[in-house]
Amino acid sequence: MNPILATWPLLLGMGILMLGAGLLSTLLGVRATIELFPTTVTGIVMSCYYVGYLIGTRLAPQLLKRVGPVRVFATLAALASVAVLVHGTWVHPGPWAAMRLMSGVCFAGIYVVAESWLNHRASSTNRGRLLAIYMLVLYVGLGCAQFLLVLSSPQSTQPFMLVSALISTAMVPIVASAEEVSERPVPQRVRFRDLYRNSPLGVVAVAVSGMVSSIIFSMGPVYARLLGFGTRGVAEFMAVSIFAAVLTQYPVGRLSDRVDRRTVIASACLLATLIAISIEVFGPLPRALFLPLAALFCGSALTLYSLAVSHVNDKLEPSQMVGASSALLLINGSAAAMGPVLTGALMHVFGPRAYFGILGTLTGVLALFDLWRKARRGPVPSAHKGPFIHTQQIVANAGLDPAPVAGVEELEPVPKYPVKPGAAARSSP
Numbered sequence: 001m002n003p004i005l006a007t008w009p010l011l012l013g014m015g016i017l018m019l020g021a022g023l024l025s026t027l028l029g030v031r032a033t034i035e036l037f038p039t040t041v042t043g044i045v046m047s048c049y050y051v052g053y054l055i056g057t058r059l060a061p062q063l064l065k066r067v068g069p070v071r072v073f074a075t076l077a078a079l080a081s082v083a084v085l086v087h088g089t090w091v092h093p094g095p096w097a098a099m100r101l102m103s104g105v106c107f108a109g110i111y112v113v114a115e116s117w118l119n120h121r122a123s124s125t126n127r128g129r130l131l132a133i134y135m136l137v138l139y140v141g142l143g144c145a146q147f148l149l150v151l152s153s154p155q156s157t158q159p160f161m162l163v164s165a166l167i168s169t170a171m172v173p174i175v176a177s178a179e180e181v182s183e184r185p186v187p188q189r190v191r192f193r194d195l196y197r198n199s200p201l202g203v204v205a206v207a208v209s210g211m212v213s214s215i216i217f218s219m220g221p222v223y224a225r226l227l228g229f230g231t232r233g234v235a236e237f238m239a240v241s242i243f244a245a246v247l248t249q250y251p252v253g254r255l256s257d258r259v260d261r262r263t264v265i266a267s268a269c270l271l272a273t274l275i276a277i278s279i280e281v282f283g284p285l286p287r288a289l290f291l292p293l294a295a296l297f298c299g300s301a302l303t304l305y306s307l308a309v310s311h312v313n314d315k316l317e318p319s320q321m322v323g324a325s326s327a328l329l330l331i332n333g334s335a336a337a338m339g340p341v342l343t344g345a346l347m348h349v350f351g352p353r354a355y356f357g358i359l360g361t362l363t364g365v366l367a368l369f370d371l372w373r374k375a376r377r378g379p380v381p382s383a384h385k386g387p388f389i390h391t392q393q394i395v396a397n398a399g400l401d402p403a404p405v406a407g408v409e410e411l412e413p414v415p416k417y418p419v420k421p422g423a424a425a426r427s428s429p
Contacts, residue, residue: 006121011137013174014114017077018141020166021107023148023159024084026238028100029221030154030231031091039222041093043344046218048097050337052104054330060109064116073113074175080106081167088160114174136246143242146235154231195327198312201373205265205308206328208366210335211342212301215359216241218340219347226352227284240291244299252303253310261311262374265304269367272300276360280353297356301363305332 025046032042063072083099083106090096118134152158196203220241224234256264275297279285285293309328346354 007118009173009177010114010117010121011134013170013172014134015137015141016166016173017110017170018138019145019148020084020163020170022142022145022242023166024087024103024163025217026146026149026221026234027154027159027163028087028096029218030149030225030234032096033222033225034155035091037093039219039226039344039347040341041344042222043219043340043342043347045093045097045100046340046344047214047337048100049104049218050214050333050340052101052106053108054104054333054337055101056105056108057112057329057333059105060112063109064113069113069116070175072109074171076106076109076113077167077171080110081164084160084164084167088157117174135249139242139246143239143246146239146242149235150232192327192331195312201262201265201370202308202312203328203331204369205304205311205366206332207335208362209301209304209308210332211339212304212359212362214336214339215343215355216298216302219343219355222344222347223352223355226347233287236291237294240295241298244295245302248299248303249306253306256307256310260374261307261314262370265307265311266367266370266374268300268303268307269363269370272297273360273364273367275300276356276363279356280360283353297359301359304363304366 028046029042032045037045060072080103083102086099087096115134148162149159151162192203220238221234224237229237252264252268275293279290279293279297283290312328343355343358346358350357
């Protein structure tokens with residue numbers, strides 16, 4: 001059976017779910033500015049989602065083992081829907097923080113269930129194609145969600161009700177066609193110091209990309225509102241930022257398969273840094289110029305996670321990849337939890353210009369670290385490079401086919417170059 005036809009209920013459900021998740025993230029940022037929440041407080045509220053996400057990635061495997069994926073998915077989606085309604089009826093930083101935490105836990109479990117089902121339907125011959133389509137659905141859903149913001153006033157409860165309805169609707173095709181999947185063994189923990197020793201740049205880039213992505217998705221709407229954008233302006237700003245990432249992932253990935261990935265990472269970071277500096281120095285800019293620059297920044301910066309994961313996997317054995325994938329998700333998510341808090345505090349002191357200030361600083365520091373690592377270690381031999389791994393980070397999903405973050409395989413001692421042909425890892429799906 002065609003794998004796309006076999007997984008269309010999942011893809012449809014996840015697309016609807018992303019409409020709700022994308023709308024909620026932007027809606028909360030806009031409503032927080034309307035309610036005059038201090039940006040520091042808004043940053044803390046937004047960070048709670050990523051804290052909850054990390055908790056959810058640890059709880060989900062145990063829940064799956066006890067009650068099965070269908071009931072876990074339905075329960076978590078129902079709780080996520082309730083959390084959205086609480087946001088709309090109790091507008092206060094305290095309840096919002098608690099509900100963002102709960103939303104993070106719920107969405108982590110939802111992604112684990114959905115992707116476990118996708119893995120069950122995929123084979124070694126079509127896994128890459130399914131992953132690409134799955135990620136495209138997620139990105140397009142997040143991007144299209146921004147335009148739902150203009151359907152009603154963010155000061156009313158109507159957009160919150162719409163988000164709740166979308167999350168509830170997403171359950172229908174998935175639960176109706178979901179299958180029980182075989183359990184996966186729980187691997188051992190990874191030693192993070194070995195992972196860093198194996199690929200310092202990859203680990204640092206994964207952390208930086210987590211902060212950058214969480215800042216864009218969580219504080220981007222706040223930044224746009226502080227610039228004076230209305231509801232439609234905020235929707236346009238976030239939509240071009242997300243759709244830019246859709247357009248750049250594949251060509252940047254293909255380029256990194258042909259040249260040293262560190263060069264591509266450094267180039268993406270330098271381009272993003274120069275754009276951030278330009279916006280800071282020459283702003284405020286006309287919207288016709290500002291939006292393309294913002295899109296170009298996000299199109300560069302939001303490729304960093306996939307580039308970093310691909311770079312790490314170039315230096316791993318196949319048996320190490322699943323464990324390393326989960327460890328990288330944990331690193332990425334921990335850094336993501338810090339991004340909105342830091343940005344909110346800086347925006348409280350320096351105003352909206354701190355948004356691109358901190359983003360440009362992060363990409364600039366990563367570019368310098370990249371160049372320093374290039375000076376200390378040679379490139380991965382072409383014969384040892386695996387193909388680019390087009391994957392998304394913890395901001396959007398739990399990653400396709402990772403082991404549970406709660407426990408992952410322990411890395412073997414790091415081999416020193418030169419290595420024997422065939423010893424380097426190929427990419428995992």
